[in-house]
Amino acid sequence: MNSPTGHRPPAATPDLDVAVIGAGFGGMYMLHKLRDELGMNVRVFDKASDVGGTWYWNRYPGALSDTETFVYCYSFNKELLQEWDFNTRYVSQPQILAYLEWVADRLDLRRSIQFNTFIPKARFNEVNGLWELTTDQGKTFTARFMVTALGLLSATNLPNIKGRERFAGEQYHTGHWPKDVSFEGKRVGVIGTGSTGIQVITSIAPKVKHLTVFQRSPQYSVPVGNRPVTAEEVAAIKRNYDEIWAGVRNSMVAFAFTESKVPAMSVSEEERRAVFEKAWQTGGGFRFMFETFNDIATNPEANEAAGAFVRAKIAEIVKDPETARKLTPHDLYAKRPLCDSGYYATFNRDNVSLVDVKANPIREMTPTGVVTEDGEEYPLDMLIFATGFDAVDGNYLRMDLRGRGQLSIADHWKQGPTSYLGVTTTGFPNMFMILGPNGPFTNLPPSIETQVEWISDLIRDVRSQGLGIAEATAEAERVWCETCKTIANATLFPKAESWIFGANIPGKPNTVQFYLGGLGEYRKVLAAESADGYRGFSLGTSQAEKVD
Numbered sequence: 001m002n003s004p005t006g007h008r009p010p011a012a013t014p015d016l017d018v019a020v021i022g023a024g025f026g027g028m029y030m031l032h033k034l035r036d037e038l039g040m041n042v043r044v045f046d047k048a049s050d051v052g053g054t055w056y057w058n059r060y061p062g063a064l065s066d067t068e069t070f071v072y073c074y075s076f077n078k079e080l081l082q083e084w085d086f087n088t089r090y091v092s093q094p095q096i097l098a099y100l101e102w103v104a105d106r107l108d109l110r111r112s113i114q115f116n117t118f119i120p121k122a123r124f125n126e127v128n129g130l131w132e133l134t135t136d137q138g139k140t141f142t143a144r145f146m147v148t149a150l151g152l153l154s155a156t157n158l159p160n161i162k163g164r165e166r167f168a169g170e171q172y173h174t175g176h177w178p179k180d181v182s183f184e185g186k187r188v189g190v191i192g193t194g195s196t197g198i199q200v201i202t203s204i205a206p207k208v209k210h211l212t213v214f215q216r217s218p219q220y221s222v223p224v225g226n227r228p229v230t231a232e233e234v235a236a237i238k239r240n241y242d243e244i245w246a247g248v249r250n251s252m253v254a255f256a257f258t259e260s261k262v263p264a265m266s267v268s269e270e271e272r273r274a275v276f277e278k279a280w281q282t283g284g285g286f287r288f289m290f291e292t293f294n295d296i297a298t299n300p301e302a303n304e305a306a307g308a309f310v311r312a313k314i315a316e317i318v319k320d321p322e323t324a325r326k327l328t329p330h331d332l333y334a335k336r337p338l339c340d341s342g343y344y345a346t347f348n349r350d351n352v353s354l355v356d357v358k359a360n361p362i363r364e365m366t367p368t369g370v371v372t373e374d375g376e377e378y379p380l381d382m383l384i385f386a387t388g389f390d391a392v393d394g395n396y397l398r399m400d401l402r403g404r405g406q407l408s409i410a411d412h413w414k415q416g417p418t419s420y421l422g423v424t425t426t427g428f429p430n431m432f433m434i435l436g437p438n439g440p441f442t443n444l445p446p447s448i449e450t451q452v453e454w455i456s457d458l459i460r461d462v463r464s465q466g467l468g469i470a471e472a473t474a475e476a477e478r479v480w481c482e483t484c485k486t487i488a489n490a491t492l493f494p495k496a497e498s499w500i501f502g503a504n505i506p507g508k509p510n511t512v513q514f515y516l517g518g519l520g521e522y523r524k525v526l527a528a529e530s531a532d533g534y535r536g537f538s539l540g541t542s543q544a545e546k547v548d
């Protein structure tokens with residue numbers, strides 16, 4: 001750690017040692033780590049009325065993890081791992097929420113969480129070196145450190161469609177779903193066919209009178225392959241958890257399967273098809289992209305082979321040739337890989353129709369439905385926005401968040417969000433982010449745990465050395481962002497338009513928002529940073545004492 005001579009910790013006594021914003025997977029573990037292991041005075045704030053984050057808000061029908069159950073959970077506590085029981089290969093929203101509520105009970109977390117509290121404003125006070133957080137009830141708390149666990153798929157994206165406020169029917173965004181919604185006898189429209197859209201469409205089609213899907217981009221999707229798991233399978237997983245987690249932490253995407261080392265074009269066409277077919281039968285989007293061959297995401301020829309396989313499946317499954325044509329993607333297979341529970345077959349139902357809003361965009365909403373550019377009106381009782389999120393920095397930009405010199409995060413990130421190591425950003429001392437920009441692109445709980453543990457160690461080290469402020473240097477941040485860019489540019493992902501690069505939000509700079517080097521490599525980088533004395537950081541209590 002770069003340490004100027006003569007530095008001293010700031011004298012002011014804060015209300016809290018650490019303020020954490022967000023009570024999802026990230027904020028909950030951060031609280032436990034700092035309060036129960038480091039003995040710090042911590043308070044968590046969340047605008048929700050209970051824990052869960054993503055799984056508190058996304059209660060839409062069909063909401064399901066696409067990470068397999070046994071690794072969509074915390075790994076840090078062996079007792080919790082042994083006690084939690086599951087019986088399906090993937091875990092649904094109610095089950096994940098129940099799991100997180102149970103963890104909150106078991107670790108007695110709620111007593112340190114202030115629910116129903118939005119933090120609209122947080123600023124760093126350079127004079128006393130404290131963060132000042134203001135709640136939506138107008139109260140202010142000071143804290144030595146602030147951890148933002150705001151969620152990377154949490155700030156909803158609601159398109160600004162003309163006339164939306166005039167629509168007399170029900171309208172919902174999947175990421176802000178109310179508790180009880182009934183579909184019986186209703187004409188329902190869904191805008192959006194991403195991961196969420198395909199889940200909600202497949203789930204509600206049998207329940208509604210008529211479903212109209214407004215599709216802008218057709219998608220490559222493979223079966224999820226959900227099924228019951230037996231008590232014996234669960235017991236075997238629990239016996240092998242140490243090995244499983246070690247494998248996950250050393251892997252690239254952290255989904256607990258063996259990532260392929262075989263290039264797609266190194267085998268015959270027949271063999272390739274057999275590998276894809278096996279993956280299709282097994283199920284799982286990340287498996288299809290990373291367990292089959294090692295270059296689907298990097299080699300255009302391999303990518304095209306995978307895409308062609310899915311296209312052939314669509315032609316087989318979908319009976320009406322015109323619907324099949326509209327559902328068939330022709331671009332790269334290079335977004336977050338999707339999986340479903342019968343998505344394409346849903347379009348064989350008599351009560352489901354597909355509107356291609358790329359060819360024929362939505363013109364406006366009227367009191368009774370949606371009108372497209374060709375003048376056709378689609379009468380609706382309910383419209384569901386499955387239009388995704390302002391991913392990664394969205395919740396940061398929805399706060400008035402200010403660092404040194406009262407620089408706002410919006411100005412700091414006006415060319416796109418940046419970070420050092422995905423956990424901190426220069427100019428915002430003692431602010432640590434969980435799943436901040438340019439963090440790993442993986443199954444997320446193991447990456448969240450990695451970051452929480454590293455942040456906790458850093459805070460411990462800063463305190464034990466009697467230091468006041470830890471701040472990433474601008475140079476360290478620049479180098480890290482360059483690294484992320486170089487890695488991303490070696491893949492096909494930047495060539496597809498998706499939320500991974502901010503391309504889904506009109507006007508948002510299209511930049512690299514993730515470290516695509518994998519969790520194993522990421523963990524090595526973090527370990528080297530702490531072993532090296534946090535060389536990418538500077539220490540000091542004021543701007544004058546700051547060193548690079």
Ligand code: FAD
Pocket residue numbers: 021022023024025026027045046047048052053054055056058063064065066067072117118119120149150151152153154175196395399434435442443444445448
């Ligand atoms: P979140 O769970 O998003 O929690 C953030 C919390 O911060 C929220 O509760 C929010 O209310 C609160 N908050 C934000 N701003 C403020 C503020 N200013 N003031 C007060 N409170 C605030 N990941 C996977 O790895 N596998 C999956 O299968 C998977 N499926 C997903 C499916 C859906 C539908 C979605 C939306 C996401 C999915 N994800 C998946 C990603 C998922 O978000 C992460 O796995 C994980 O839940 C993130 O946890 P978190 O604690 O970082 O953030």
Ligand code: NA7
Pocket residue numbers: 153159160191192193194195196197214215216217336357386387388389499504
């Ligand atoms: P995504 O993947 O961003 O998908 C959003 C979908 O909504 C996608 O099909 C978009 O089309 C569509 N969309 C967005 N805005 C519009 C407008 N204005 N008109 C028509 N269609 C629109 O979000 P998800 O919630 O599905 O998934 C995000 C992640 O959350 C997912 O990977 C999981 O990890 C959980 P487009 O493709 O941009 O043409």
